[in-house]
Amino acid sequence: MKFSKKHLFFLKILIHLAYIFTFIYLWYLLDQDLLGGDPIKELTHFLGKTALNSLLLTLAVTPISRRFKQPVLMQTRRLIGLYTFFWATLHVLVFARFELSWDLTLFFSEVYKRPYLTLGAIAWFILVLLSITSIGYIRKKMKKSWLTLHRFVYLAIILIVIHYFWSVKSGLIEPSIYIAICLLLLSERRAFCKFKN
Numbered sequence: 001m002k003f004s005k006k007h008l009f010f011l012k013i014l015i016h017l018a019y020i021f022t023f024i025y026l027w028y029l030l031d032q033d034l035l036g037g038d039p040i041k042e043l044t045h046f047l048g049k050t051a052l053n054s055l056l057l058t059l060a061v062t063p064i065s066r067r068f069k070q071p072v073l074m075q076t077r078r079l080i081g082l083y084t085f086f087w088a089t090l091h092v093l094v095f096a097r098f099e100l101s102w103d104l105t106l107f108f109s110e111v112y113k114r115p116y117l118t119l120g121a122i123a124w125f126i127l128v129l130l131s132i133t134s135i136g137y138i139r140k141k142m143k144k145s146w147l148t149l150h151r152f153v154y155l156a157i158i159l160i161v162i163h164y165f166w167s168v169k170s171g172l173i174e175p176s177i178y179i180a181i182c183l184l185l186l187s188e189r190r191a192f193c194k195f196k197n
């Protein structure tokens with residue numbers, strides 16, 4: 001069965017609902033004081049992990065759509081990508097607000113001093129650029145350079161999985177699994193490029 005525009009419409013509604021549900025769930029955890037002994041840390045982790053999962057999903061769309069010959073699925077990438085930016089930005093804002101009390105100088109000095117934060121900041125900056133340039137008008141204006149810029153998403157995912165790995169003090173299994181998933185997605189991409197050439 002080939003997905004039609006109608007299927008795409010319902011799929012997009014499902015995507016919106018999934019992200020809205022995640023937000024409500026997080027709100028509930030906060031409201032009911034269910035985030036444990038260090039709620040700010042837990043909140044930062046929840047937001048960072050959601051952004052990472054969402055970015056992996058964005059990158060998985062292309063191989064899935066190719067493998068199952070469903071080109072219409074490609075049209076969900078922008079939506080999932082923008083939600084990724086939303087969660088990543090909340091992650092950065094919670095850190096800036098609750099750990100640094102909006103002190104911008106301290107923010108930049110922390111990002112400069114702690115290499116895992118430097119990687120996270122570069123990745124976030126890439127996500128900012130990708131989100132701004134996903135606007136139809138800007139995309140058209142950029143022509144071919146749009147594709148070049150959007151390939152930076154692969155650099156962003158590499159930086160983020162390292163940011164995660166580096167940030168944990170114990171329990172390296174989960175971040176290692178994320179690195180493996182990231183490498184798998186990158187190898188899919190490489191295999192496709194070779195096939196095309």
Ligand code: HEM
Nearest residue numbers: 045048049051052088092095117120121123124160164167
């Ligand atoms: C300026 C940019 C960023 C800053 C300042 C930042 C800050 C942080 C901090 C403070 C932690 C917690 C470290 C700890 O527990 O000691 C963290 C963890 C994490 N961050 Fe970021 N981050 C940034 C960008 C990003 C981006 C763009 C993503 C994903 C799209 C991301 C995903 C994660 C993940 C997955 C974790 C680990 C969560 C866990 O341990 O469960 N971060 N980050």
